[in-house]
Amino acid sequence: DTAVSQTPKYLVTQMGNDKSIKCEQNLGHDTMYWYKQDSKKFLKIMFSYNNKELIINETVPNRFSPKSPDKAHLNLHINSLELGDSAVYFCASSQRGNGYTFGSGTRLTVV
Amino acid sequence: GENVEQHPSTLSVQEGDSAVIKCTYSDSASNYFPWYKQELGKGPQLIIDIRSNVGEKKDQRIAVTLNKTAKHFSLHITETQPEDSAVYFCAAFGQGAGTALIFGKGTTLSVSS
Numbered sequence: 001d002t003a004v005s006q007t008p009k010y011l012v013t014q015m016g017n018d019k020s021i022k023c024e025q026n027l028g029h030d031t032m033y034w035y036k037q038d039s040k041k042f043l044k045i046m047f048s049y050n051n052k053e054l055i056i057n058e059t060v061p062n063r064f065s066p067k068s069p070d071k072a073h074l075n076l077h078i079n080s081l082e083l084g085d086s087a088v089y090f091c092a093s094s095q096r097g098n099g100y101t102f103g104s105g106t107r108l109t110v111v
Numbered sequence: 112g113e114n115v116e117q118h119p120s121t122l123s124v125q126e127g128d129s130a131v132i133k134c135t136y137s138d139s140a141s142n143y144f145p146w147y148k149q150e151l152g153k154g155p156q157l158i159i160d161i162r163s164n165v166g167e168k169k170d171q172r173i174a175v176t177l178n179k180t181a182k183h184f185s186l187h188i189t190e191t192q193p194e195d196s197a198v199y200f201c202a203a204f205g206q207g208a209g210t211a212l213i214f215g216k217g218t219t220l221s222v223s224s
Contacts, residue, residue: 033211041198043155043214052190056211088155099145100212102154 003027006091006103013081014111021076021106023091031055031096032074034066037105046089049074050096078085081110113138115203118216126224130188134201134215137182143204144177144184145212150197158199159186191222 006023013019025032033056034046047066048056052067063079076087088107092100114137121160124130136144142163150221161168161175161184174187190196198219202212 041149041217041219043200043217045211045213048211092154098143099157099160102147102153102156104154105152 004093004101004103006089006106009104010105010107010109012109012111015081015083017081018077019081019108020077020078021089021091021108023074023076023103025072025091025093027093027095027100028103029093029095029101030071031094032068032071033092033094033100034074035092035102036075037090037092039087043090047074047076078108081108083110086110089098113141113203113210115201115213115214115215117194117201117218119218120216121219121221122187123221124191126133126191126193126222130191130195130220130222132199132201132218132220133183134185135181135201136213138181138203139179141203143180144154144175145202145204146173146175146186146201147200147214148167148197149200149217190218191220193222193224196220196222 004025032051033048035043046060049068065077068074088105090105091103094100117134145160148158149155151213161177177184197215200217201215
């Protein structure tokens with residue numbers, strides 16, 4: 001199946017831990033993104049990668065770091081997790097100028 | 112940067128009625144306007160989109176209109192069905208490198224039978 005897949009689907013962890021979320025797309029798209037969806041459903045752009053180059057970095061704490069080994073993968077690493085990091089994180093991909101295809105999300109809960 | 116406002120935040124209709132969701136954008140350079148549907152526990156899915164060189168686009172029961180002068184665009188769903196119940200997001204995309212889709216805050220549509 002052609003899709004954007006992200007793992008894990010659920011992640012429960014304690015404050016202060018470091019965790020990673022993985023994302024892979026097999027659509028041949030040239031750009032990948034990470035969005036954060038808060039409890040009010042607001043979707044906010046965090047990062048995007050185009051041809052392995054970071055082209056957007058919004059006002060996101062530097063505890064968050066995207067890592068892209070190749071154009072089909074964009075992983076999100078989070079250091080020193082805080083309670084406020086609890087949210088659903090969505091990976092997406094697109095071919096520049098066209099609509100995004102989203103993954104099914106990772107629900108992160110920090111306790 | 113781009114700012115997208117979406118109204119209403121919640122919308123309840125009877126099955127068979129029409130539903131309209133409206134959005135405004137701030138950046139006159141934006142040229143691509145998609146709409147997404149998000150069902151519970153799933154990622155947003157693209158349902159229809161429109162580019163700035165087109166005023167209206169229709170796909171079965173769903174239509175989108177764009178008024179570039181007023182910087183408004185709207186989603187119209189006719190003959191609503193219970194399976195249309197979901198959160199709908201509008202978005203806008205500008206030109207140039209370093210841009211990404213900016214989303215409205217979403218509309219929760221409830222269709223009751």
